[in-house]
């Protein structure tokens with residue numbers, strides 16, 4: 001397993017990242033610093049997490065050169081229209097103390113508002129200006145992705161979606177692969193649903209001498225997904241990055257995917273109806 005993957009636009013993105021919601025304040029700074037010290041190079045935040053400043057400070061305190069990091073953030077629903085979208089991109093950068101984002105995403109499509117194409121046009125201009133390197137989205141369905149392409153000729157290079165053993169997103173992943181879109185998995189461990197208690201994960205973990213969480217993260221990576229596990233605990237932060245020294249068989253990957261349930265979402269986060277401002 002390589003440490004990085006190549007996006008369709010040519011940029012490299014780390015194979016695993018650090019999720020930061022709801023880390024804030026000093027504990028947030030410490031968690032980001034810890035994550036960067038143990039080897040993460042991708043950090044995921046969002047305007048709406050109210051922690052872009054804490055994440056930015058953690059980055060500075062880590063002492064890791066900016067050029068070695070991959071920083072991703074997201075535009076809130078209330079700023080899809082222009083010129084608010086243009087201002088929000090700049091405000092996000094200012095909060096973080098950065099000159100550019102490696103990846104900026106539309107956080108949720110909010111179809112009832114119908115403004116995500118405007119936001120996308122703002123992203124494409126910000127990219128021209130050098131404020132964003134790779135343009136992406138989060139929680140977009142396949143028809144919504146195609147709508148962006150129809151309107152602007154440009155598909156996102158990445159889509160960050162809910163993806164974990166209880167909601168493995170088989171069809172969406174296949175569509176992403178066809179369109180050259182990198183999947184980033186949010187709640188990659190299944191958060192509160194605790195798939196780690198599943199016997200199949202316990203058996204595989206015991207066999208490899210790792211934890212069920214590490215098995216789930218490895219499953220993500222072997223399905224070509226980039227997991228962004230969150231932890232505020234120094235040991236678990238390190239444990240979650242320690243997933244490069246073992247491998248799952250194809251059959252084991254399939255067994256974990258088979259844990260999927262039709263109603264496996266963590267909450268009612270169907271992007272056709274769920275909206276976040």
Ligand code: NDP
Nearest residue numbers: 019020021138186187188189190191213229230231232233
């Ligand atoms: P995760 O699947 O990352 O789970 C986080 C939970 O698991 C925390 O309670 C954490 O507790 C615990 N945990 C972490 N590591 C381990 C471990 N090794 N063993 C046991 N428990 C562990 O869910 P999140 O919802 O936090 O998702 C990750 C990230 O995805 C977010 O931080 C955010 O950046 C992003 N996200 C994006 C969304 C979007 O709409 N684009 C929506 C939701 C999330 P502890 O901290 O105590 O270790």
